[in-house]
Amino acid sequence: MSIKLLSRKRVSPQESRAAALTAARELLKSDGAAAVTLQSVAARIGRTHANLLHHFGSAAGLQRALAEDIAHIVAASIEGVIEQRRRGEATEQHVVDAMFDAFRREGAGELIGWIALTRQREALEPVIATIERIIRTMRIAGDTRPVERMTLGLTLLAIGDSLAGGEVARACGQSRETVREIAATQIEALAGEALRD
Numbered sequence: 530m531s532i533k534l535l536s537r538k539r540v541s542p543q544e545s546r547a548a549a550l551t552a553a554r555e556l557l558k559s560d561g562a563a564a565v566t567l568q569s570v571a572a573r574i575g576r577t578h579a580n581l582l583h584h585f586g587s588a589a590g591l592q593r594a595l596a597e598d599i600a601h602i603v604a605a606s607i608e609g610v611i612e613q614r615r616r617g618e619a620t621e622q623h624v625v626d627a628m629f630d631a632f633r634r635e636g637a638g639e640l641i642g643w644i645a646l647t648r649q650r651e652a653l654e655p656v657i658a659t660i661e662r663i664i665r666t667m668r669i670a671g672d673t674r675p676v677e678r679m680t681l682g683l684t685l686l687a688i689g690d691s692l693a694g695g696e697v698a699r700a701c702g703q704s705r706e707t708v709r710e711i712a713a714t715q716i717e718a719l720a721g722e723a724l725r726d
Contacts, residue, residue: 546584546594548574553595557636562643567591589649596640597655603631604659608666615670621720625713628687638691660684674720682719686712 540548552573556564567581567588585591610627613619632638637656644652660680667676689697690708698705 542584545574545576545580549576549581549584549591550594550598553591554598554635557595557640562592562636562639565592565595565640589652592640592644592649593652593655596644596652599635599637599640600655600659602635603628603637604663606631607663611663611666611670621716622713625683625709625716628683629690629709629712632687632691633694636691638688641688642692679716679719682715683712686715 549570552570553565556569556573567585568578570591571578571581581591585594607624607627610619610624614621614624641653641656644650664676664680667680686708690705694708695705698707701707
């Protein structure tokens, strides 16, 4: 998706904020988390640094809003597959794949790593809330397995994969997809049942 410059003098606060978050997501994916600054996002959408300060308060505010935006996208993807699994239309392996795909596609691991390294951990709250919501969703559906432990292992592996999965797999002489097999094996051990056919 490409960014449209906000060419009108007056745009609603919602339009300006949405455009800024779209630009921030694109910068994250193309140039990495360090490129997501108020100045670079403002330049991308044809607004001023001061305009973005008004909407987000600071670079940390922009990063928190971006984390929240990405958390919603990742959660929707994963929860959709969990619902399909509940209806018998998907397997646990599909859930594993959905989590890895969502983290990799959205650049979530890099954003999480950047936020942690810059010690702005409060910006991780949307990600934490999303993980808690996924666990609650599984519990409400009557899942009696150790979903907390399963989610912990799966999430950390998906974050690591999205950060440096290709490089680490190459160093180990493995394909990048091997980590998904490892994740499934670990989840099977925790769940006490086979996930794959």
